[in-house]
Amino acid sequence: MKMLKCSIAAAVAFGAMTVSTFAQDVTLRFHQMLPPQATIPAKAIKPWAEKVMSESGGRIKVEQFDAMALGGKPPELYDQAKDGAVDLIWTVIGYTPGRFPTTEAFELPFMMTTGEATSRALQEYCEKNCMDEFSDVKVIAWHAHGPGLIHSKDPVNTLEDMNGLKIRGGSRVINQMLEKLGATPVGMPVPAVSEALSKGVITATTIPWEVTPALKVSELVKNHTTFSGKNGLYTQTFVVAMNKASYDALPDDLKKVIDDNSGMETAAFFGRVMDEGDTAGKAIAEKLGNNIIVLDEAETQRWKDAAEPLIEGWEAEMDGKGKDGKALVEEARSLVDKYSGNM
Template structure:
């Protein structure tokens, strides 16, 4: 009997040690892309590993890709606000009108390379639109690389876009597409591959980085970009945490999240997107696709045609008491500040 008690006590102590070594906190991270896509596989996974390492194993982050926890991509930000999940990564443009001051980075020909643009965007959010993220803990805000077209038919001039059914990733991009003569189709990025295959859309606005995850280079054979250091359009993204999930962490674990938040994290996500752009372009080249860079004169025609989007946005946000031109100037200053870095 005494030996049995000793064995039981030993098992209990072992179990206690296992519990003590287990993660003190488990956080659920939800996002819309498949795990092999660039951001999930290269940026989110790296961020998770860093957080878990820095916490000494006290934080465990469970990654749920492809909307595995339910809902649709436009619902992700609300899931973080409401505490349905602890952390989300999302496209801000999926919630139209929710981030009016933040939308300035979506205006035509605003940003170029993703790493520099992400530094500029995160700093902009912290300085000029932090109130739009007051319901969550902001970890990082970032952008993708230069925006271009991927289409069934070639696009070599502005007139080629007329009547073309083009997927737009945000409200601002759809306004721009309409002004350029296209028929915009709102569609979250996970639906792009099927949309192109079934002819629901005949072209899509995505950066090169997204191409591999949905095999876009196999579905369409034409790609058109623009001269200069900026893309036609920009999508904005954010990695955010439920406030209550953050607030209930002990001070040392809050510090881990804080140390893995901010402009350097945004820059890391941007750098991953820049590297992903190179991969996507390479796949299209290997497939022998038609890849066009519109010359400076033709690019200027697109800039002139898209200028109305900026003016429309200025008028719209003015009705909300927002000085659009002033914010656009601040955004441009920050983009210039980080250009080439």
């Protein structure tokens, strides 16, 4: 009888341990806007998810949902994470204009260098300056893409070629920049670019090389305009974010897995993946025999001069929000220089 009681007690204890272990297993749903073959879902999100699953010993499962498979539109992704409709998202910060103003310093003209260096700079900057704007989610990382450029049906060789050009812009600041350069900006999320080019809604678009293969942009246009010097025309900023309640519900050891895959090195990884995607995207355009234009230093300076009032205006706008706009721009530039080294 004594042995039977011990056996029952052991069985109950084992059962409790098993239930407890299974109770700590979790499935996280990761939602984003691009098709699965695009650079970020294939080369960044998928490896990140696999690393999290491996380091959790299989106790975290990440299910990846691409191309808005769970519904909604790209500008709704951040709120899907905030509200708990999904657990994790990757999105363009600028898809919700004015909501995260402090991050916009990195979208200003000729601020960025490479995806990786600018992502490191953005991560450090946001950890210091942007936490209040993202307080309703658990931020995994902020990052940026490589040098933004102009892809157009007709060649853009000079600043004058921008006059009246119907061109897609991906954020409030980028649209304002395009206006300063003489163009007519048309705002839209990146998944809409291919159809808009095909139907003539736009005749040009601003995106990095990295995303052109997934959108077939090099087949839809034959001209690509880039700039001299180390700074690209623009970048867009992105966030990988997690629902706070989903994170808070994890046991401490699984929180550590998420934490270990958050922050500076994760930001750098996403930026580096986009740099590598730029190389691949440009190679496709070259193979197609497209016209790749590199504006010389004098012409590039004309574009910088034309865009300068936007920077001054943004600084004044931030001052009106109680932030030191000039200090934010100077800090962003300093951090980009810091992480860009001797480029």
